[in-house]
Amino acid sequence: MTNFPELIRLFSSSGVEFIIIGGMAATAHGSARLTKDLDLVYRRTPENIARLVAALAPYSPYLRGAPPGLPFRWDETTIQRGLNFTLVTSLGALDLLGEVTGGGSYDDLLIDVVRLQLFGVECLCLGLERLIYVKRAAGRPKDFEAIAELEAILEERQRG
């Protein structure tokens, strides 16, 4: 099970700049669908990457689904050279995204976030409309049901 509260508290208390997206953002907005991982867009500045690496290092990050024993090093160079990482950690499944289709980078998404007070910390979550937009842009058939639910949530909210 992914420990969402611990992961969010960990990154917030370490000063990591991130935006919650994906299934967890959908849950925050009212989705009843099950999601198993935490998807975060992280800011790709050298300072933020250093904070991210230091914060997660004690939790044994490793490439999810990869065979054991690969020479994967969780360090700043690895993050700088890559962009999006699907990880397993001792706190659960975590996707760290430098960019998302239809959304761009952390800085691009900042205009469409909501601030959440969550588990004792403040964090940023992608706004509902932008979340729908991003999921539509991904164009994955597996997301159709999720998009339909998110749009229904938007309609319910607008109805008040």
Place this chain on the structure above:
Amino acid sequence: MEKHKITLEPDPVIEAYKKDVDRTLIRENLKLTVEQRIEDLMRLQQFAEELQRAGRQAKPRR
């Protein structure tokens, strides 16, 4: 902070899927706080993992 308006044109495929969305679940969820929604999700995750474990250990009936 959502500052600018995003226009979402209706998509016929999504509209077709929308007919099957259970809006009663959405309305119940919207009554909860964000923390309560995430706690519910974690309980559901735990239940799903327990079901998967039981499924793996299940033996066929003779």
